[in-house]
Amino acid sequence: MIGKWTVLCSMAGLLSACALLSMTAKDDAPRRPYGVLQNATGIKQHTTGVKQNVTGIKASIERGKKVYAEQCLSCHQVDAMGVSGMTPPLVKTKWVLGDKTTLVQIVLKGLTGEIEIDGDTYHNVMAPHSELSNQQIADVLTYVRSSFGNKARAITPAEVAAIRAKTK
Amino acid sequence: MKKFLANFLPVRAAWLILCGCILAFSACAGDAARDTSKVATAADNGSGTGAPNDDGLILPAGFTVTTFAEGLGKARHIAVAPDGTVFVKLAKLKDGKGIYRLRDTNGDGKADAITGFGSFTGTGMTVRSGYLYASSDEEVFRYKLDDKNNVVNPDQPEKIVTGLLSRGEHEAKAITLDYDGNLYVNIGAYSNACQVQDRTKGSPGMRPCPILDSAGGIWKFKADKPGQTYGDGVRYATGLRNVVGLDWNKATNSLFVMQHGRDQLHDLFPDMYDQKQSAELPAECMYELHQGSNGGWPYIYYDEFQKKKILAPEFGGDGKKTAGEDAQDPVMAFPGHLAPNGLLFYTGDQFPAKYKNGAFIAFHGSWNRAPEPQKGFFVVFVPFQNGKPSGDWEVFADNFSGSPALTASGRAQHRPCGLAQAPDGSIYVTDDSKGTIWKISYKK
Numbered sequence: 001m002i003g004k005w006t007v008l009c010s011m012a013g014l015l016s017a018c019a020l021l022s023m024t025a026k027d028d029a030p031r032r033p034y035g036v037l038q039n040a041t042g043i044k045q046h047t048t049g050v051k052q053n054v055t056g057i058k059a060s061i062e063r064g065k066k067v068y069a070e071q072c073l074s075c076h077q078v079d080a081m082g083v084s085g086m087t088p089p090l091v092k093t094k095w096v097l098g099d100k101t102t103l104v105q106i107v108l109k110g111l112t113g114e115i116e117i118d119g120d121t122y123h124n125v126m127a128p129h130s131e132l133s134n135q136q137i138a139d140v141l142t143y144v145r146s147s148f149g150n151k152a153r154a155i156t157p158a159e160v161a162a163i164r165a166k167t168k
Numbered sequence: 169m170k171k172f173l174a175n176f177l178p179v180r181a182a183w184l185i186l187c188g189c190i191l192a193f194s195a196c197a198g199d200a201a202r203d204t205s206k207v208a209t210a211a212d213n214g215s216g217t218g219a220p221n222d223d224g225l226i227l228p229a230g231f232t233v234t235t236f237a238e239g240l241g242k243a244r245h246i247a248v249a250p251d252g253t254v255f256v257k258l259a260k261l262k263d264g265k266g267i268y269r270l271r272d273t274n275g276d277g278k279a280d281a282i283t284g285f286g287s288f289t290g291t292g293m294t295v296r297s298g299y300l301y302a303s304s305d306e307e308v309f310r311y312k313l314d315d316k317n318n319v320v321n322p323d324q325p326e327k328i329v330t331g332l333l334s335r336g337e338h339e340a341k342a343i344t345l346d347y348d349g350n351l352y353v354n355i356g357a358y359s360n361a362c363q364v365q366d367r368t369k370g371s372p373g374m375r376p377c378p379i380l381d382s383a384g385g386i387w388k389f390k391a392d393k394p395g396q397t398y399g400d401g402v403r404y405a406t407g408l409r410n411v412v413g414l415d416w417n418k419a420t421n422s423l424f425v426m427q428h429g430r431d432q433l434h435d436l437f438p439d440m441y442d443q444k445q446s447a448e449l450p451a452e453c454m455y456e457l458h459q460g461s462n463g464g465w466p467y468i469y470y471d472e473f474q475k476k477k478i479l480a481p482e483f484g485g486d487g488k489k490t491a492g493e494d495a496q497d498p499v500m501a502f503p504g505h506l507a508p509n510g511l512l513f514y515t516g517d518q519f520p521a522k523y524k525n526g527a528f529i530a531f532h533g534s535w536n537r538a539p540e541p542q543k544g545f546f547v548v549f550v551p552f553q554n555g556k557p558s559g560d561w562e563v564f565a566d567n568f569s570g571s572p573a574l575t576a577s578g579r580a581q582h583r584p585c586g587l588a589q590a591p592d593g594s595i596y597v598t599d600d601s602k603g604t605i606w607k608i609s610y611k612k
Contacts, residue, residue, distance in 0.1 A: 074435050074538055077578060094296040112336060123336035147494040
């Protein structure tokens, strides 16, 4: 059981690491040089601790799975497929795979109002989770973006910190 | 806390055993079904062996089922006119229509004349005194029916009630009528537990809860007066978080409702409730209401194990402190989070005598039991005598989900929602996942 999980984990870790390194993921445009984060105001800043290697991402995913179980699972469900008519899935949605700023802000500020995914509408309340640390948010989003059939790049605590700083 | 836990253990063990049985059972049933598939007769359907019949349901011995209609999408509440004409309200337009009229002209138990009208979505649907009542999430409409139960003016219903609050949570306006010309409308609370910030850890409960002025209860309006809004109606009952299943009980001449209990005790108070407790608590409750009734939400919830009204943690509760002296006790309590969406008091003569005046309840099925297995997706029956339950609830129709595994994962194929009784004493059950309507009958 544990063995299986570790293998799975490292595979997932490898995958997202590859995505990160090869920068082929379609998540944020325009492509940026490795280690440079461009925030919404267009100011370039060097991120700290960007040298996330394969093991770093693997560990992040493992921690993220725990954060998911405690903070997200009860609404978005074990398989991240959500609840029909209430809670949207976290599988290949434009928010999960898309712009990191929007995604991190959903976790920080929550989300209300009607949204539509594949012709189904959702309008329940997603509470803010701003009490989570930058590390926890990075971990859970990295986990979600590399699980449930999703493939998008890892998110670092530094990126979360930068987004948090400009989020009111 | 220990004691609290101990209360759960027998239930948990029983559940596990039950689960095992169902699994074992369905394993056998699966084989049986394969052997007899397509040659199963109506008699086999209701054999009470626990095997799903042709139409996928498991029913008590002697009951049969036909798939009356399929593919209607989000089929919510359903009503039947005195001649047997069926009307169903959809929560998502199908081919641009929000209400469908269905007739079975050749009596084979399947609808063969189906037409749609009405361009709004919603939940409420009921027929009374020559009118069809339908609700959107903000309004209640009514359509005049002619003596053949055709809708006289399908494009111009009267707007009986307007301007009701709908804020994205518990927005369905379930409706029913009494026999004195009054309309009862559920206005669900747009909140889980009336915290300052909904569903947010650490956010305190608001006392008094401001939501209760305009939601979180049942409002009473005149059934025949157009253009009413809050000021024209009265708040009939308060302290009800959300009600979808409701029915006027002819035997008691009173309103019965099924409340959807609060969610997320563990998410919001992880130090007080573990995930298992959070899956079981609080109970889904049946209440009998009168003018001024109070269910106690958001200040209390009902714990079916301690059999007490417990102070909600947002208001200083710890899982043990009781409160809500001004709130009434439920008529009956059901397991947590099963989401009762349909209630029907059975007045027919077709079913065996024990069903007369009893309550059928359609449980839509849970989501807030995760990571514990989900539960529900069935229709239960509660026997009544002299206006009170005369026995425990029992599962009447099961396997809407498709299998025990699909129930546990919550990925149910069908989710029971609305209930109605046909003039011949059969009952209809809707499914708002794929839009199937079943007709369940009893054959001696």
